[in-house]
Amino acid sequence: MAKQLMKGNEAIAKAAIVAGCRAYFGYPITPQNELCEYMAKYMRSSGGVFVQAESEVAAINMVYGAAASGALSMTSSSSPGIALKQEGISYCAGAELPALIVSVSRGGPGLGGILPSQGDYNQATRGGGNGDYHVPVFAPASIQEAASLVRKGLIVAAKYRNPVMVLADGVIGQMMEPVELDPNPIDIEAFPWAADGNSGVRPRNIVNSLHLDVDDLENHNKHLQAKYRAIEENETMWEEYKMDDAEYMFVAYGTPSRITKSAVDELRSEGVKVGLLRPISLWPFPYEVIHRFSKKMKFIFVAELSSGQMLVDVKLAVGYDTPVHFYGRMGGNIFEPLELVAEFKKHQEVLGQ
Amino acid sequence: MTTTVFKKTRGLTDVPFTYCPGCTHGIIHRLVAEVLEELELLDTAVGIASVGCSVMSYEFFNCDMIQAAHGRAPAVATGVKRTHPDKTVFTYQGDGDMASIGAAEIVHAAHRSENITVIFVNNAIYGMTGGQMAPTTLPGHVTTTSPFGRDTTLQGEPIRMSEMLSTIPGSYYIERVTVIDPVSVRKAKTAIKKAFQAQKDKKGFSMIEVLSTCNVGWGVTPLDALKQIKNDMIPYYPLGVYKDKGANQ
Numbered sequence: 001m002a003k004q005l006m007k008g009n010e011a012i013a014k015a016a017i018v019a020g021c022r023a024y025f026g027y028p029i030t031p032q033n034e035l036c037e038y039m040a041k042y043m044r045s046s047g048g049v050f051v052q053a054e055s056e057v058a059a060i061n062m063v064y065g066a067a068a069s070g071a072l073s074m075t076s077s078s079s080p081g082i083a084l085k086q087e088g089i090s091y092c093a094g095a096e097l098p099a100l101i102v103s104v105s106r107g108g109p110g111l112g113g114i115l116p117s118q119g120d121y122n123q124a125t126r127g128g129g130n131g132d133y134h135v136p137v138f139a140p141a142s143i144q145e146a147a148s149l150v151r152k153g154l155i156v157a158a159k160y161r162n163p164v165m166v167l168a169d170g171v172i173g174q175m176m177e178p179v180e181l182d183p184n185p186i187d188i189e190a191f192p193w194a195a196d197g198n199s200g201v202r203p204r205n206i207v208n209s210l211h212l213d214v215d216d217l218e219n220h221n222k223h224l225q226a227k228y229r230a231i232e233e234n235e236t237m238w239e240e241y242k243m244d245d246a247e248y249m250f251v252a253y254g255t256p257s258r259i260t261k262s263a264v265d266e267l268r269s270e271g272v273k274v275g276l277l278r279p280i281s282l283w284p285f286p287y288e289v290i291h292r293f294s295k296k297m298k299f300i301f302v303a304e305l306s307s308g309q310m311l312v313d314v315k316l317a318v319g320y321d322t323p324v325h326f327y328g329r330m331g332g333n334i335f336e337p338l339e340l341v342a343e344f345k346k347h348q349e350v351l352g353q
Numbered sequence: 354m355t356t357t358v359f360k361k362t363r364g365l366t367d368v369p370f371t372y373c374p375g376c377t378h379g380i381i382h383r384l385v386a387e388v389l390e391e392l393e394l395l396d397t398a399v400g401i402a403s404v405g406c407s408v409m410s411y412e413f414f415n416c417d418m419i420q421a422a423h424g425r426a427p428a429v430a431t432g433v434k435r436t437h438p439d440k441t442v443f444t445y446q447g448d449g450d451m452a453s454i455g456a457a458e459i460v461h462a463a464h465r466s467e468n469i470t471v472i473f474v475n476n477a478i479y480g481m482t483g484g485q486m487a488p489t490t491l492p493g494h495v496t497t498t499s500p501f502g503r504d505t506t507l508q509g510e511p512i513r514m515s516e517m518l519s520t521i522p523g524s525y526y527i528e529r530v531t532v533i534d535p536v537s538v539r540k541a542k543t544a545i546k547k548a549f550q551a552q553k554d555k556k557g558f559s560m561i562e563v564l565s566t567c568n569v570g571w572g573v574t575p576l577d578a579l580k581q582i583k584n585d586m587i588p589y590y591p592l593g594v595y596k597d598k599g600a601n602q
């Protein structure tokens with residue numbers, strides 16, 4: 001497909017349709033409305049289903065139903081709406097249903113604000129649904145990557161029979177950039193487990209997350225955990241930027257990672273050997289690679305548009321041997337490259353370098 | 354010469370019911386299963402089990418089944434039906450599930466006139482969790498969370514779902530029935546058949562409300578529970594057709 005200039009929300013919607021998503025259920029909320037609106041306009045003419053649900057709770061349960069009957073389906077929302085979807089996401093995980101959830105996050109808590117924020121890292125990676133479950137979370141840093149990760153998200157969801165989240169900050173949703181979409185629908189086999197009303201021609205299918213027998217439920221959990229280990233093994237994604245000879249490492253994800261790259265370039269121009277590690281999958285988190293690099297670093301600098309949520313994962317990865325510093329903005333404020341450079345230099349001075 | 358005068362419907366599996374002796378959930382199951390078989394819908398049906406005593410109904414109905422979160426069955430059914438418009442989709446929901454936690458989902462499924470059939474089992478109580486008050490519990494009735502009897506000044510008057518949903522333009526067929534004697538059972542089956550036929554004819558949202566016993570939750574004998582439906586429930590929840598858009602056609 002030719003390169004075209006697209007708004008992030010629309011590119012995400014179009015990428016999903018082109019990849020073969022055939023059912024969208026959503027509820028309006030800023031800053032993801034263009035995604036819902038694009039689906040309203042184009043899903044039906046693409047042979048798919050669009051329903052504006054009565055709430056985010058209903059939307060995720062419509063996804064649950066569509067997925068349970070074998071349709072590749074998705075929903076999208078923003079922070080307070082994602083909060084409402086957590087029950088349904090837990091049910092999808094429990095019943096092992098593939099589904100894509102796009103979260104275009106804004107500032108919180110509560111109604112918060114409508115400007116970009118990364119305050120939903122914990123919501124996305126830890127979730128608010130009940131039980132021992134995980135949702136792969138992919139965080140794009142450009143519109144092009146948002147489109148690719150939507151495609152990848154659908155593939156991973158179908159492959160592992162698990163909900164997948166694409167976590168885009170509000171910048172990704174609202175910004176325009178050139179994007180080239182893969183024109184081919186993704187290649188997925190039919191779902192033999194689907195409750196799609198065909199019990200006349202095969203044994204009947206049941207989609208369920210209830211396991212009243214304790215051993216049955218423990219075994220089900222063990223099965224889920226084995227699946228999550230496989231996802232950690234196969235689907236962990238990150239980007240390394242100028243890390244080859246780095247003595248200092250920034251860690252940032254999403255749009256702020258691009259601002260951090262500018263800070264890296266500025267510091268490099270002054271002769272500081274600094275690089276950036278950008279987690280692309282937030283769960284599974286690239287613990288190992290961060291741990292490996294951390295051993296060679298004088299310090300690590302985490303930059304987020306939050307009070308420091310990914311910071312906890314970085315600290316888990318690093319342990320106690322290398323200092324981990326943090327800088328964040330909140331409320332919809334976005335740091336600038338020179339702001340990061342100045343903060344970085346403060347920590348360098350403490351080291352006496 | 355021998356002739357078969359009665360046999361168990363193919364619409365039910367051989368798994369024994371988990372319902373208390375005397376509970377009428379089982380009769381309603383059988384009627385739904387018989388109708389699915391008789392209308393030749395069983396092999397292409399997808400049932401949605403809700404959360405309540407009937408949560409295990411995915412084990413009992415002999416067709417594809419999906420278990421839904423508490424109250425969300427109409428939304429789940431929407432997801433199935435929209436992506437599989439030629440399949441028969443039904444929900445089986447209790448009164449706590451539908452009239453309380455799932456009030457929004459049922460109202461909007463009716464409002465969009467989803468072409469699904471809803472079997473609404475109203476026993477005026479939360480059976481599964483041990484007999485707490487439901488929005489449908491009758492005034493003055495003692496439950497574990499209305500230990501002094503339902504006080505309508507604090508807890509409201511019972512909700513009449515059939516009446517309420519019949520005011521929604523999107524609903525196509527709504528009838529309230531019961532299963533307390535052979536005559537009412539036969540009437541209930543006819544109603545359920547009408548509802549599934551409406552779906553087969555792509556008419557839109559249909560719901561059959563069945564006044565059902567919870568002898569255990571009510572703390573009475575099965576026989577007294579049947580009497581209680583007749584004497585207490587039916588006067589507040591009159592039986593009959595509340596919506597039939599096809600009546601004048």
Ligand SMILES: Cc1ncc(C[n+]2csc(CCOP(=O)(O)OP(=O)(O)O)c2C)c(N)n1
Pocket residue numbers: 404405406407423446447448449450451474476478479480481482487567
């Ligand atoms: C979100 C959530 N809240 C509460 C429950 C607990 N719960 C299980 S069944 C039930 C009541 C069901 O009552 P009803 O729908 O009337 O069905 P019945 O058992 O009477 O047939 C409740 C509250 C739950 N499973 N999920």
Ligand code: SF4
Pocket residue numbers: 371372373375376377378406476480481566567568569570
């Ligand atoms: S608790 Fe009540 S509704 Fe549930 S099975 Fe027993 S009698 Fe029936």
Ligand SMILES: [Mg+2]
Pocket residue numbers: 405447448449474475476477478479480487
């Ligand atoms: Mg009940």
